[in-house]
Amino acid sequence: MLLGLTLxxxxxxxxxxxxxxxxxxxxRATEAWLSGDSRIEVAEFARxxxxxxxxxxxxxxxxxxxxxxxxxxxxxxxxxxTGFDALAADAAPAEQAYARYLAGNAQxxxxxxxxxxxxxxxxxxxxxxxxxxxxxxxxxxxxxxxxRGAATPTTVQAAVDxxxxxxxxxxxxxxxxxxxxxxxxxxxxxxxxxxxxxxxxMLR
Numbered sequence: 111m112l113l114g115l116t117l118x119x120x121x122x123x124x125x126x127x128x129x130x131x132x133x134x135x136x137x138r139a140t141e142a143w144l145s146g147d148s149r150i151e152v153a154e155f156a157r158x159x160x161x162x163x164x165x166x167x168x169x170x171x172x173x174x175x176x177x178x179x180x181x182x183x184x185x186x187x188x189x190x191x192t193g194f195d196a197l198a199a200d201a202a203p204a205e206q207a208y209a210r211y212l213a214g215n216a217q218x219x220x221x222x223x224x225x226x227x228x229x230x231x232x233x234x235x236x237x238x239x240x241x242x243x244x245x246x247x248x249x250x251x252x253x254x255x256x257x258r259g260a261a262t263p264t265t266v267q268a269a270v271d272x273x274x275x276x277x278x279x280x281x282x283x284x285x286x287x288x289x290x291x292x293x294x295x296x297x298x299x300x301x302x303x304x305x306x307x308x309x310x311x312m313l314r
């Protein structure tokens with residue numbers, strides 16, 4: 111999910127300072143956002159962006175903006191990816207395909223350009239996100255499916271379980287609310303009440 115900002119660990123080439131700094135700040139920003147700390151996320155993302163901007167490469171900034179947008183999709187904040195849109199003209203085809211994927215608009219031709227974990231959702235109509243190994247990628251995939259109206263109860267449960275296991279408060283709250291809304295729509299009052307107790311536990 112760092113979208114090519116780092117070099118392979120086995121590389122003998124020295125890693126530039128900007129790259130290491132951007133990696134560290136982007137990781138901290140991602141964790142802060144998912145944990146519900148917007149203040150730290152804003153500060154760390156600004157640091158990551160400043161480091162990448164040192165390269166004067168809009169394609170790398172576009173990747174960083176996509177990472178930020180992916181964390182929003184994971185937490186079901188499905189607004190437009192404006193940070194990427196401002197850089198889209200200089201983004202590579204893979205980044206443009208990923209942006210369409212996050213927006214729920216990916217086409218079959220985009221599948222080969224997507225990260226491996228996400229290709230099946232576009233090329234094969236996959237809906238079982240539990241097979242995706244990386245927790246953040248799993249939540250992003252679930253968010254994309256929800257955006258497309260294709261999230262099954264199994265999808266939603268996988269997202270809840272993933273966020274809960276990682277202690278990611280922001281996406282967990284969002285996915286529990288989806289689960290609760292579906293329970294209410296189905297007339298499952300006991301289940302809706304159980305989910306409300308989980309939500310209240312986080313909000314104390």
